[in-house]
Amino acid sequence: MINRQQMRVAAIHDLSGFGRCSLAVIMPVLSAMGIQCCPVPTAVLSTHTGGFEDIVIKDMTDYISPALEQYKKLGIGFDAVYSGFLASTEQIDHCLEFFSYYKNSLKVVDTVMGDHGKPYRTCTPELCRRMGELVDVADVITPNLTEAAILLGEKYPPELTAGTVKSWLARLCERVRVAVITGVPLADGVNANVGFDREKGGFWRVDCDYVPASYPGTGDIFASVLTGGLLRGDSLPIAMERATVFTQTVIKNTYSYGLEPRNGVMFEPYLGRLYDDPPCGFKRF
Numbered sequence: 001m002i003n004r005q006q007m008r009v010a011a012i013h014d015l016s017g018f019g020r021c022s023l024a025v026i027m028p029v030l031s032a033m034g035i036q037c038c039p040v041p042t043a044v045l046s047t048h049t050g051g052f053e054d055i056v057i058k059d060m061t062d063y064i065s066p067a068l069e070q071y072k073k074l075g076i077g078f079d080a081v082y083s084g085f086l087a088s089t090e091q092i093d094h095c096l097e098f099f100s101y102y103k104n105s106l107k108v109v110d111t112v113m114g115d116h117g118k119p120y121r122t123c124t125p126e127l128c129r130r131m132g133e134l135v136d137v138a139d140v141i142t143p144n145l146t147e148a149a150i151l152l153g154e155k156y157p158p159e160l161t162a163g164t165v166k167s168w169l170a171r172l173c174e175r176v177r178v179a180v181i182t183g184v185p186l187a188d189g190v191n192a193n194v195g196f197d198r199e200k201g202g203f204w205r206v207d208c209d210y211v212p213a214s215y216p217g218t219g220d221i222f223a224s225v226l227t228g229g230l231l232r233g234d235s236l237p238i239a240m241e242r243a244t245v246f247t248q249t250v251i252k253n254t255y256s257y258g259l260e261p262r263n264g265v266m267f268e269p270y271l272g273r274l275y276d277d278p279p280c281g282f283k284r285f
């Protein structure tokens with residue numbers, strides 16, 4: 001019954017019905033990479049929280065621990081446990097239970113807290129503070145610039161020099177093996193995703209083309225492709241490049257059609273590309 005032919009990921013994220021974010025993008029992305037995704041919903045929402053009114057939200061805080069208990073009884077293993085948007089501070093404890101039970105799995109924490117210099121309306125100061133407890137047990141974290149600033153207690157910066165980025169990555173990697181910060185405006189005028197692997201060494205940057213629009217769910221897509229790549233044996237720079245190329249392609253596709261940003265990104269036609277050979281446009285810096 002418990003098939004181990006394929007990689008399997010427990011994805012502890014919310015399910016937003018409209019707007020293409022969280023599990024609505026994480027599941028198809030991991031599936032397209034040949035990885036089984038087992039959703040553990042933290043909340044069910046009618047839409048994401050980026051610009052809608054009258055959102056229907058069902059908090060799933062009571063669901064996560066009993067689901068874990070059943071998986072333990074069934075002996076279901078996971079190659080990775082991957083957490084994201086959390087609906088309550090208690091869910092930090094439930095994620096910690098998952099991470100501690102599956103201690104040999106790759107532990108990926110997408111530190112979903114905010115964007116554009118501000119916390120999301122659902123992310124309380126207590127939740128922001130306790131997100132650090134997940135970082136402390138994670139192998140890989142994928143904050144955007146806003147979240148990296150929150151984690152490090154820094155002000156949200158308009159841009160960063162290469163030296164400052166390296167020191168932010170090194171400080172995050174005192175707590176985790178791999179940190180990738182997305183959407184970093186570097187002082188040379190280029191936006192980049194930057195990463196550091198404490199065990200293998202090396203600071204990596206993958207540059208992004210500028211697109212004058214911002215869409216929800218792109219951080220979830222990036223972190224999912226990165227996780228899938230690392231599980232399939234990519235090095236960090238290859239996984240970062242794979243995730244950046246895919247995310248950027250679907251952003252450009254969406255922008256070209258002038259889609260209203262609350263729709264999220266039109267990623268479906270590109271899922272087949274996730275089976276492609278690894279790209280190699282990364283740089284050491």
Ligand code: PXL
Nearest residue numbers: 021022048049050085216217
């Ligand atoms: O993509 C992050 C995210 C996840 N879940 C919900 C959100 C957002 C971003 O807006 O609203 C419900």
